[in-house]
Amino acid sequence: MRVLIAPDCFSGTLSAAQAAEAIADGWRHAAPDDDLTLVPLSDGGPGFMDVLSRALVSETVSVTVADPLGRPVPAAILLVDVGTTRTAYIESAQACGLHLLAEDERNPMVTSTYGVGQLIDAAVGEGATRVVVGLGGSGTNDGGAGMLAALGAGDPKVLAVGGAALSRLADDALQGLPMVRERLRPVELVLATDVDSPLLGFQGASAVFGPQKGATPEMAQELESALGRFTEVVGTVDPHGRDLLTGTAIRRDREPGAGAAGGLGFGLLLLGGHRVSGVQVVLEAVGFDALVLATDLVITGEGTFDWQSLRGKVVAGVAEASLVRARPAVVIAGQALVGRRDWMALGISGTYAVAENPGQIAAALADPAGTLSRRTERVATTWSTRQT
Template identity: 70%
Template sequence: MHVVIAPDSFTGTLTATQAAEAIAAGWHDTAPHDALTLLPLSDGGPGFLDVLGRSLDGDTVALTVSDPVGRQVPAAILIVDDEGERTAYIESAHAAGLHLLGPDERNPANTSTWGVGQLLKAALLEQPTRMVVGLGGSATNDAGAGLLAALGAGPADALARGGQALAAAPDDALSGLLGVREQLAGVDLVLATDVDNPLLGFKGASAVFGPQKGATPEQTQELEGALGRFTEIVARTLPAPLDLLTGAPRRLEREPGAGAAGGLGYALLLLGGRRVSGVELVLDAVGFREIVRSSDLVVTGEGTFDWQSLQGKVAVGVAEAAMECGLPSVVLAGQVLVGRRETMGLGISGAYAVADTPAEVDAALLDPVGTLRARAARVARTWSPAG
C-alpha cells in the first residue's frame, strides 16, 4: 500500500517535517511493507517557507528583522523565478510568530508587526512581480500597523508600539500610506491565510484570536476599540475601493481574511493585496494532487483538530483534495475536539487523538515524537491490510 503522510506542524511541539517523520516511523513499525511518501504542509503559518522550499526551485535570502517585542531574529525570503514571473515568498511568523516569545512575554496589546514590514521591504529590493505572504501563528494584534510603519506609511511611535497604542494614534498617522501603495502598484500582493475572519466584531481578530495570544478579557475589549480607531484613521486617509459589480464602497475591515494574523490581513488588503487559501496555495505548489493520485491513503495531522480546523486549515484542505482524487484520508492530532459527524461530512474517514486525558496530554508534551509515533503505529494496524 502507498501512503502519503502530509501533516501540518503540531504547534509548539513539532514542525511539519518532524511530525511527518514521526508518523512515518510509527507506520513503518507496524507496516514496513507499505511505501511511504512524506509531504509536510503548511497553511501559511509557521513552516510556510520550509515546506515551499522543499518543492520549489528558488533562492533563499537570509536577513535579520525585529521580532514582536523588538529583538533581532533571523528570517528569510524565498525567491522563485518561473517563466518570467519572479515571486517572493514571505512567512510572517518569522518576524511576528508566537513561538518567538516566552510564555510571560505574550501580550498582544504591546506586540508589533514592524518586522514583517522589514521582510516586505527587503523583498521589494528583489524586484518581484508577485509577493506571497503567509499569515498565521502570530503573536500580534495591531492590524498590521507596525508593518505599514516599517514601509513608511506613518511614524513608528504612533503605529509600531502594539495594538493598544493605536487608540491614541493621531488622525494623520497614515499620511504616507498612499505613497506605500504606489511602491507596490506593480506587484501582485497575495495573502495566503488559513482563516477568513474579519478585522472587527465577534468573529474578528481581537475577539477570536486575542485570548490565544495572551490577552485578558479587558485587553480584548481594549484592542477591539483600538483597532476600530485605526480603521477610522484609514478612512480619513484612503478612499474606500469600489466593488466592481455593484459600485458600492468596500469596507476592507469586513473582508474575509482581514483579521488574519491579528489584522495583518487588513494591512495587506489596504496595500492592494488579495486573499487566497493558504493550504490550497501550498497544495498546488507541492503538486499534492499529482502525488496522491498514485497512492492508496492520505494521513494528515496537526496539534489540535478542533472547530478552527474546519475553517480552512491543512487537515481539512488535505481531506477535500484527497476526496477529489477518490482517496480516503485520516487525521492524527494531539487532540481531537471535533465529532465524527463533522469529520465524516468533510470526507475524513477517521480522526485519531494522541492524547485524550490530561495525563496523556502531559505525556505527549514531554515526548511529542514518541507519543505521535506510537499512535501512528496503532492507526496503521487498522488501515494497512497486512497489519
Template identity: 65%
Template sequence: MRVVIAPDCFTGTLTAAQAAAAMADGWREGAPHDEVVQIPLSDGGPGFLDVLGTGLADSGVETLIVTVEDPLGRPVPAAVLIDRAAGGREGAVPTAYIESAQAAGLHLLDAAERDPTRTSTYGVGQLIEVALAEGARRVVVGLGGSGTNDGGAGMLAALGAGLRDDLGMGGGQLHELKDTALSGLGEVRQRLSGVDIVAATDVASPLLGLQGASAVFAAQKGATPEQAQHLEAALGRFHEVATGALDAPTDLLTGRPLRLDRTAGAGAAGGLGYGLLVLGARPASGVDLVLEVVGLKERIADAALVVTGEGCFDWQSLQGKVVAGVAAAALEVATPSIVIAGQVLVGRRETMTVGLSGAYALAETPKEVEASMLDPVTTLSARTTRVARTWSPRRRGTP
C-alpha cells in the same frame, strides 16, 4: 499499499517535517509492508518557507537570510525565498515568499512576554522591503502563528505609511490614533502599485466582531479578556483611520465602498491580513497555495490512503487549515483520508463533512495532553502505529 503522510506542524512541539517523520516511522512499525511517502505541509504559518523551499527546489529558488525585528523590536534572523526563475515561465513574474511568523511569531516570545497590546508586525514590513529590493514583482506573505494583534499597523510603519511611534508600538496604542496617522499610505500604495501582493491566510476571520482577530485569537497570544476588548476597540479605530486615508474601491453591485475589515482573512495573524489588504493585496488560501506548489493532488492520486495531522483538530481546522485542505484534495481524487491530532475536539459528523474517514487523538484528558507534550515524537509515532494496524491490511502469513 501506498500511504502518503501529509501533516501540518503540531504547534509548540513539532514542525511539519518532524511530525511527518514521526508518523512515517510509526506507520512503518505498524505496517512494514506499506510504501510510505512524507509530504510536510503548511497553511501559511510556521514552516511555510520550509515547505515551499522543498516544493520549489527544482526551480532554483534562492534563500536570503536577513535580520529584522521580532514582535518586541529585538533583532531576529528571518528568510525570504526568491524565485527569480518564475519570471522566465509563461505568465509568471519574479516572486518572493515571506513567512510572517519569522518576524511576528508567537514562538519568538517567552510566556511572560506575550502581550498583544505591545507586540508589533514591524519586522514583517522589513521583510517586504527586502523582497522589493530584490526585484520581486509578486510577494506572497504567509499568515499564521503570530504573537501580534496590531492589524498590520507595524508593517505599514516599516513601509513608510506613518510614524513608528504611532503605528509600530503594538495594538493597544492604536486606540489613540490621530486621523493623519496614515498620511503616507497613498504614497506607499503608489510605490507598490505594480507589485502583486498575496495575503496567504490560514483563517477566514474578519478583522472585527465576534469572529474577528481580537475576540477569537487574542487570548491565545496572552491577552486578558479586558485587553481583548481594548484591542477590539483599538483595531476599530485603526480601521477608521485607514478608511479615511484610502480611496476605497466601490462594490460594483451596491455602489458602496468595500469594507476591507469584513473581508475573509482580514483577521488573520492578528489583523495582519487587514494591513496587507490596505496595501492592495489580494487574499488567497495559504494551504491551497502550498498544495499547488508541492503538487499534492497529483502525488496522492495513486495512493491508498492519506494521513494528515496537526496539534489540535477543532472547528478552526475546518476552515482554511491544512487538514481541511488535504481532505478536500483527497476527496477530489477519491483517495480516503484520516487525521491524527494531538487532540480531537470535533465530532464524527464534522469530521465526515470535510471528507475525512476518521480522526484519532493522541490525548483526551488534560493529564494525557501534558504527558504527550513531554515526548511528542514517541507519542505520535506510537499512536500512528496503532492506526496503521487498523487501516493497513496484513499480508498473508504476517503475524
C-alpha cells in the same frame, strides 16, 4: 500499500517535517513493507517557508528583521523565478510569530508587525513582482499598523508600538499610506491564510484570536476599540475610493481574511493585496493532486483537530483533495475535538487522538514524537493491508 503522510505542524511541539517523520516511524513498526511518501504541509503559518523550500526550485535570501518586541531576529525570503515573474514567499511568523516570545512576553497590547514590513520591503528590493505572505501563528494584534510603518505609511513611534496604542492615533497618522500603496502598485501582494475572519466584531481578530496571544477579556475589548480607531484613521486617507457598481465606500476591514494574523491581513488588503487559501498555495506547490492519485491511503494531522480545522486548514485541504480523488484520508492529531458527523462530512475516514485525558496530554507534551509514533503504530494495524 502506498501511504501518503501529509501533516501540518503540531503547534508548540513538532514541525510538520518532524510530525511526518514520527508518523512514518510508527507506521513502519507495524507495516514495514508499506511504501511511504512524506509531504509536510502548512496553511501559511509556521513552517510555510520550510515546506515550500522543499518543493520549489528557489533561492533563499537571509535578512534580519524586528521581532514582535523590536529585537533583531533572522528571517528568510524564498525567491522563485517563472518566466518574467519573480515571486517572493514570506512567512510572517518569522517576524511576528508567537513562538518568538517567552510566556511572560505574550502581550498583544505591545507587540508589533514592523518586521513583516521589513520583509516585504526586502522582497521588493530583490526584484519581486509578486509577494506571497503566509499569515498565521502571530503574536500580534495591531491590524498591520507596524508593517505599514516599516513601509513608510507613518511614524513607527506611533504605529509600531502595539495594538493598544492605536486607540490614540491622530487623524493624520497614516498620511503616507497612499504613497506606499502607489509604490507597491506594480507588485502583486497575496495573503496566504486559512483565516477568513473580518477585522472587527465577535468573529474578528481581537475576540477570536486575542486570547491565544495572551490577551485577557478586558485586553481583547481594548484591542477591539483600538482597531476600530485604526479603521477610522484609515478612512481619512481613503486609499481605495468607492465601489464602481454601488458607489459605496469599500470597507477592507469587513473582507474575509482581514482579521488574519491579528489584523495583518487588513494591512495587506489596504495595500491592494488579495487573499488566497494558504493550504491551497502549498498543495499546488508540492503537486498534491498527483501524489494523492499515486497512493492508497492519506494520513494527515495537526496538534489540535477542532472547529478551526474545518475552515481551510491543512486537514480540511487534504481531506478535500483526497475525497475528490476517491482516496481515504485519516487524521492523527494530538487532540481530536471534532464530532464524528463533522469529520465525516469533511470526507475523513477516521480520526485518532494521541491524547484523550490529562495524563496522556502531559505524556504527549513530554515526548511528542514518541507518543505520536506509538499512536500511529496502532492506527497502522487497523489500516495497513500489508502488516507483518
